[in-house]
Amino acid sequence: MRMRWLLSLLGALSLAAPAAAYPAFEGDYVIRDFRFASGESLTELRIHYRTFGAPRTEHGVVRNAVLIMHGTGGSGAQFVNSIFAGELFGPGQPLDATRFYIVLPDGIGHGNSSKPSDGLHARFPHYGYTDMVRADYLLLTQGLKVNHARLVMGTSMGGMHTWVWGEQHPEFMDALMPLASLPTQISGRNRVWRRTLIDAIRNDPAWKDGEYASEPPSLRTALEMLWLVGSNPVLRQAEAPTLAQADQVIETYVEENLKTHDANDLLYAVEASHDYDPGPGLEKIEAPLLAVNSADDLINPPELGILEREIKRVPHGRAIVIPYSERTRGHGSHTVAALWKDPLVELLKSPER
16 A cells, blocks of 8 residues: 555656655554543544655754645545645655655544544544644654644645644644635534535434444435535536536546445544634734635635634734636635645745744
8 A cells, every 4th residue: 555655646746766765654653542522532543644755853853844634534645646746745846855744644534544434433432623633743743753843734624723733732833824714613604514414414314323334325415515515616517517417427426436435434524623613712823824715615705704804813824815717626726736836935935933
C-alpha cells in the first residue's frame, strides 16, 4: 500500500529527481486510552497519516512542518493528485517537499483511521471536531515529534479545524490558512442539508440502528445530497443539461461512491460538526491567518457576510473570496490549488514565531 501511494504521489508531482530526494511515508499512530468529549473512550485510537519531506529542526524547534487537513468524508489521500500536490509540493512550488515536512492525516472516522465501519458500527464513540483536532495534535507532538508548525491549513471540514487549531494552540504555528469554511457554528442551510442527510440514514428502517448487513438505501440519498452541495449550479447544469442526462450523472456518481462509502462512517462524519463554534474565541488567534472562500460555494455563500464580519475580530486575519469563473468549482474550489496558491505564497512570507 505504501509503495502504491508513493508511486501515485510521484506521478502526481511529475518529479524528475530521484524518489530518495523526496522522503515519503505512510503509517499509523496509535493513541492509547483516548477519551472523547462525549465521555466515551477507545483503548486504541488509530490515526493514519502520510508525510512527504523531512522535518528540519533549529534549536530544538521544528521549523518546516505543514499540517494539511481534509474535508468531510475524505482523507489525506485526496490531496495526492495533480490539482493539489502537483501544484504545491514539487520543486520550486509553494510547499516544495525538499523544504517542507508535509503531514496529511486521516481524521478520526475517515480514511484508514479508526472509524465505525471497522467493526463497532454505531457503538463507535461519537466524536466531534474538538476530538479530531486533539487527535491530530497528539499525532504531531507525540507521534511525529513535531513541536511547531510553519503552516496549519485545511479544506472544508479541515478548514474548520484550522480555525479551532488557531484558538486551541495559538502559539503552535507561524500561519493559518482555512479554505472553504466559516468561523461560526453550523447553521442555516449548512445545518439543514447536513440534518437532511443525518435524518435520511437514522430514520431508514434498513439502517437497523447501525447494525445493517448491507448498505441501507438511505446511503444513496446521502450521496445525492453531497453531490448537490459540492459544486456550483453552472457546472452542474453544463454536465446535466437535460432530465435524462441529470438522471444519468447522479446515478453514475452514486454507483461509484457506493463502492467506497459506508452509511455509519458518513453519518458520524457529518454529525461530528455538532461542536464546531469558533466564533466566541476568534480574538485568541495569534498567528497570521488567511481565510480563502469562493464566490460560488453553496455551503459557505459570500452573501451571508459572515466571513467578512468575523475576520475583523482575528488580530492578524485577512480573508479573500475567489470570484466565480470557469476555473472555480463551487465548494470544491478548495482543492484546486491553482486558484489560491499565489495568496499562499504571500502568507508564507509571514515571519517565524
